[in-house]
Amino acid sequence: MEKVVIKDSNYRIRKGKILRTKQLTKLEKLFEIALDGGESLDQEPGQFVMVSIFGVGEAPISVCSSPTKRGSFELCVRDAGKVTGAMHRLEAGDEIGIRGPYGKGFPIRILEGNDLLMVAGGLGIAPLRSLIKYAFDNRRDFGKIHIMLGCKTSDDLLFEDELNQWFKRMDVHYECTVDRAASDWDGHVGQITTLLPGVHLETERTFAIVVGPPVMYKFVLRELIKKNIPENQIILSFERHMKCGMGKCGRCQIQNLYCCQDGPVFNYADIKNMSEAL
Numbered sequence: 001m002e003k004v005v006i007k008d009s010n011y012r013i014r015k016g017k018i019l020r021t022k023q024l025t026k027l028e029k030l031f032e033i034a035l036d037g038g039e040s041l042d043q044e045p046g047q048f049v050m051v052s053i054f055g056v057g058e059a060p061i062s063v064c065s066s067p068t069k070r071g072s073f074e075l076c077v078r079d080a081g082k083v084t085g086a087m088h089r090l091e092a093g094d095e096i097g098i099r100g101p102y103g104k105g106f107p108i109r110i111l112e113g114n115d116l117l118m119v120a121g122g123l124g125i126a127p128l129r130s131l132i133k134y135a136f137d138n139r140r141d142f143g144k145i146h147i148m149l150g151c152k153t154s155d156d157l158l159f160e161d162e163l164n165q166w167f168k169r170m171d172v173h174y175e176c177t178v179d180r181a182a183s184d185w186d187g188h189v190g191q192i193t194t195l196l197p198g199v200h201l202e203t204e205r206t207f208a209i210v211v212g213p214p215v216m217y218k219f220v221l222r223e224l225i226k227k228n229i230p231e232n233q234i235i236l237s238f239e240r241h242m243k244c245g246m247g248k249c250g251r252c253q254i255q256n257l258y259c260c261q262d263g264p265v266f267n268y269a270d271i272k273n274m275s276e277a278l
Contacts, residue, residue, distance in 0.1 A: 011246075013052055013097040014039060019072055020092050024158050027078050028123070029088050030064075034072040035098060041073045045130035046105030046237060046265045050245045051075065051087065052097030059083035060242040060260075062127035063101065066134040076126035076158060102245040103264050106131045106209060106235060114205050115143040117229075119220055121150045121192055121212025125158050127237055127264075128211045132166075139171065146199055149176045150192030150212075154185045173199070192216065196223040203228045211237040217278055221268065234268035238277070 015036035022030040035041060041049070041063070048062045059081065065074035079088045090096070116135060120128045135142050147166060151157050157176070166174040175195050177188040188195065192212075208224050210217065217236065224234055240252035240259040252259035254276045257266075271277040 011099075013099050016096050016098040018090055018092050018094050018096065021090070024076065024160075025156055027080070028126075028158055029077055029079070030159075031075045031077060031087070031090075032072050033075065033096070033098070038071070040070070041067075041098070041101060043067055043073065043101035043130075044105030045108065045134045046127055047101040047103050048127075048242075048245070048260075048264065049075070049098050049100035049102065050242075051077075051083070052099065053083050053086045053090075054095075054097065056086045057083045058097075058099070059087075060102075060245060062130070062264075064126040064129045066130055066137055068134060068137040076123070076129075078123055100245060103260055104262065106237075106265055107267075108134070111207050111209075112141045113143065114207050115145070115202060117146045117148070117199065117201060117206055117208040117224075119148045119192065119196070119208065119210045119212070121216040121220075122152065122156065123158070124211035124213070124216075124237070125149055128209065129159065129162075131209065143205065144173070144202075145171065146173045146201075147175070148192060148195045148199070149174075150178070150195070150216075151176075152179045154178050154182055154187075191219070193219050193223050196220070196227065199227075201227060201229070203230070207233045207235060209235045209237075214239070214278075221278075231272060232267060232269040235265060236268055236271070237265045238263050240264070 016033045019032040043063050048060050050058050051061050052058045061075045064076045077084050077087050079085050177190050181189045208229050210220050242260050243249040243251045245260045247258040247261040255274050
């Protein structure tokens with residue numbers, strides 16, 4: 001498996017300024033950030049950065065915007081710990097540290113010319129959004145686009161304004177489901193796997209990209225294999241505890257692989273026999 005080369009520049013912490021924030025849910029907040037001096041982040045869809053809150057600590061956060069967005073980038077942050085909690089208390093004008101980008105992103109050159117089935121569970125829509133927006137901005141480079149999204153409740157839906165736009169697009173097949181429906185929810189109810197049987201695919205030219213909580217993967221994989229999507233056309237993005245982002249600390253190790261360098265994006269065919277991966 002190809003190793004990601006860490007550039008010398010990625011060891012340094014760059015100063016980032018928060019341009020705007022938006023509360024998405026009770027736990028998730030969106031940050032738009034510009035690097036000092038107009039530097040470009042130069043990320044690939046699916047990569048992540050290490051975010052430093054001065055005097056507090058550092059945490060890995062997936063970039064949720066496309067590299068086609070110039071001049072700034074976006075992070076969707078869940079308030080889940082000391083660093084992310086401190087970040088939620090920041091506002092426009094505040095400064096943070098940015099290290100990276102790190103990891104192996106979605107294989108854009110391989111995906112081009114093919115149909116995409118993108119499956120997201122919960123917060124998994126954040127890193128997947130970087131690929132979705134890239135595909136929208138380069139729409140002629142891709143075939144059919146299917147987006148399947150699942151959440152616990154409608155209150156957990158991220159980027160709700162954008163989801164409504166996706167639903168209206170004629171060149172996208174978008175569906176959303178929730179595990180538990182409130183009285184004002186008129187959409188699909190059930191786990192995300194209930195959406196997949198009804199999707200019509202040309203499996204020989206379809207790549208499935210799956211991002212979500214670990215418990216979701218084995219059930220979604222089962223449905224994708226039932227639909228005869230080749231194993232080497234299934235792409236997974238993993239969440240793991242990361243401390244350094246550069247393959248030094250071993251926190252994110254999956255047998256002989258480092259999620260921060262060999263991933264977080266993996267081809268299912270490469271890791272299907274690794275018990276620690278799934």
